[in-house]
Amino acid sequence: MAALVDTGPMRLKAEQAADLLSLPKSFVWLYGGQGAGRDVVLEALQERFPDKLAVLRAAPLTSPDAVAHARLQLAVLARDSSISLDLLPGSTVETLAASLRHLQKRDRILVLRTHPTWDDPGAVEQTLADRAASFIRQLGFALREVPMLRVLVLANSRRRGALRELGRRAQTELNLAIPELDARALEDETPWCSLSGDFRHVRDGLGGNRPTPSQLRLGVALVSLGDPPAEVARLLRSLVNQEHAQLEPLIQRLRPRLAHHGRAPILRRAAFARFALPWDKLLAAVPELEELEDLVRVGLGYETSDGRVRLSEPVRRALLSDGSRPERLADADLNTHARFAQTWAQLDGVASPQMLEPSRVIPWLEKMHHRCHSGGHTREYLETLDLPAPEFYWDMGRALSREQERFEDAALVYRRCWQKFEHDDYAHHYYAWNLDRAARQPEEVEHHYRLAIEERSDNVWWHARLCTFLIHRARFRDAEETFRQALVTLDPAEVEVHRDARFARSLHRWVVEAWLGMGEVERAREVLALIPTEVVSGNDVLQALAARVADAVEAMELGESVYPASLPIEERWRQPPFVPEEEDGRTLVAWHPGRVRRVDEVGVELVYVESPEQPDVRELHGLELSLADWRAWARGRLPETDAFVIVAEYAQGLKRLFHWPVRRLDANRTLVNEELDSLRYVHQWLRTTA
């Protein structure tokens, strides 16, 4: 980083923060966006306050163990050697305040290094976000109960959203600006090593403009991955001097680039690391990175001054979810997690959290995390699993479920969790969900779905999943009653459903999709109608859902589909542009949308709609054509069952058939596999396969 950035301004900001933190009761909120240099500030502060800083580094909230991660760090930072880790299984304001008092007694400065995902927990799974929000609230209250403790929060943004509670005590906010590219950086190819050619190409296209270091690094990485340098340079130029130094447009280019790149699986494995590691350690975990060293060290990632390699969170997310791969991990991925676990184990050096000291706590937590994701856990091991905090069970349960599709084993893990932590709604819910996925013990599934709701009645997901479970079980009356009850519990005054789209996306959307999957169009329409029109129109997912329902209602009312599902409703019932006004010198008289219903040796059966432009008198008609007639009408194109066509009538009885161009279904539409998956109990019963 030093080669691209002048760290002077960061160090100055660190001095400013240090001066403030020298005062008793001080609470400083220092914030800056991606690449602003919070680690440089932290290093400077560590030099200024040797052995005084107690640094808590938050893990990404996308990981289920994130809150336990923070709790354990705080517990270890705060404790005397004799203190047990009360905070590990859960926290209250009192237990947190007790830990903070220990820190204060030892005259420590608490540094909370938040993670970007904690700033906007709305972007992660609701339960994890709620759990984080609750922890943040508790910690905020606890911090107010220990007013003498000095605190520095290193955040991505100002105090807002969920983090507002944390910073109530803060007297000062300091903004760490995104650094400019060092003036000499564009002249110096040295730091780029084998990427220097890519760097030159990008630089030459910049026309003297100077993007931020993070932008330039990502631009060079894109070129290295095969993006045309001129396009990358043009994008970088467009980002220069914008009010906010944006990375997102570059990330948007990175995703599709990775989707087709042969090295993407290797880079993805590098992104399994949630915390920076020295290059040799990273290489030990992902040996295939050797050939991509420069791309990782100076392109996609960067090296901290102490020699650790870090991927920024946006880059890491892009590498992990480029959208082209299923979440299921390959054996090579599982092995990588196992090697990461070994790597961190070498750094933590302890077998039990009771023996942890502050410098070892993150390695221990990362070891636990990667072990959860490394596979290879036998049923016998899982049956006796005993972990110190619920979140560790969640992390393992989710890994088994999502990454390995070992649903029964995942259920076992969640069962162990609620056996130990009986009020854990998350464990009850995902125990049920994984049993359901495995199509096992439906009574048990329902019981634990309901227990989760009892424990946490305000969790929208818990209600939605119970509703869709009942629909898929064809228990329609129970599903309707459960949905009605969910609305009464969650939104009795219909405030949430009007507030924004999140509520309807979490509840109504899934219920509508489940009804559609069971052919229950009227019920789907009724549930959709509960979402205010303005909420639907303001959200892509809900709009796509409304289009599906409208398409289904249209098909039901006509009796047959005569338009492709992918064609938006508002584009139907008007003359399509590919139907010419004149054929063989004859004028178009009428056109009718239709579909080939059947093709056999006798001929072709077509259905089509008369009077398409008059909604009130539209009427479905059928027509049986000989193969010879079909060929004449369709100009030789072979008939195919379910092809969507326009039947065009021209003067003097000339008939023509025009086919709709193939269009992709909306990306938000439920996947075919998911629809079929609703039959998993039936498959098991009938011994058929999905």
Place this chain on the structure above:
Amino acid sequence: MIPAARLDALPSPLPAELLFLFVCGPGGATGKGAEALALALPGGGWLTVDSCKVGLDLPQERIISRWRRSPAEPLLVSVLTHPHDDHAAGLGDLLDRLRPPLVAVTGNPPPEQDLARRVSELLSSGVTSRDIASGTVRAALSAMQNLVSTGATRLVPMRDGETLVPGPARVRCIAPTDSEIRSLLGALPRHRANELSTVLEVTWGATRLLLGADLPWKSSGGKVLSSGWDSVDTRHPGLASHQGLKVPHHGSREALHPGLLGSAGTSPRLWVCTPYELSDLPRMNPGDGADQLLAAEPRLHLTKRPHQRDKAPSGTLSIGSLRPAPGARSLKTAPPDDPLDAVWCFAFDDTGQLVGRWRGDAAVEVIR
């Protein structure tokens, strides 16, 4: 034939000493399905055969709840003659609501194999109307699995010779045979699932009813099928000798076997047919299905006038008034307003007499 009364006039609870056949369909108004039967057996007990849905209402549920002889009168069995959506629409819901102790489907033991054969056809096709149809079958299968797995219901296989309900009023299956099931199972494409339709025979004293489901006689190309009505006629000669017939396959020409129709005799036979509007069945063109039926019997009971939404005040229409206009065939669906509009109900005693007819507001009888 005994005059028809309005369905509203049908006494509730039903007299226990008679056999009642309710024929319903089509569904619609975002409900769906074409045919659903309910049988009230003399002495007590109900059967349902297939299902349809009007809006969110299930005509069979309405019928049973309104006319059952006592609150404890059981539903004995629900039959799914074949897993096509025009016969399975709403069945999932119906099973969940009525929880019959037996569900019968075509098949040799184990009965699941007939259903298993269909599962692979429930893949999403990308054509919405077909996917909705698949969804209804998915719901029916899920409901069956749910009831069977909880022990509430037993799945029973239906094949020629299998008695579904013993006793004075006996319900038994007369098609298909076990060998037909063996040879056709797994080989039939979805659109030919009709060939494995369960045909039921209800006998009580001198009374005989045939419920023909969608069993065909010929293929759509006009070729006589080796299974189907030819086979039934060979095994069970005298098919034409019956008091009541639920006309097979919505009166399509390909289902009207001469051995089943016979010729008009001295005592009129009760023939009832549900229209399947999406295939314009029964066809009213000269010489087509409806004409063939009317050539053998003077009356054809239709649960609804095809393609028309209006009620049928007179209740009797001549075939001439139903002839289609030349040109393309209308496939317009015109669902009934009320779940009990497209319904015919007939009562029989055990001497072979039809003793009562009741019609919903949309039901008609068609005469020559």
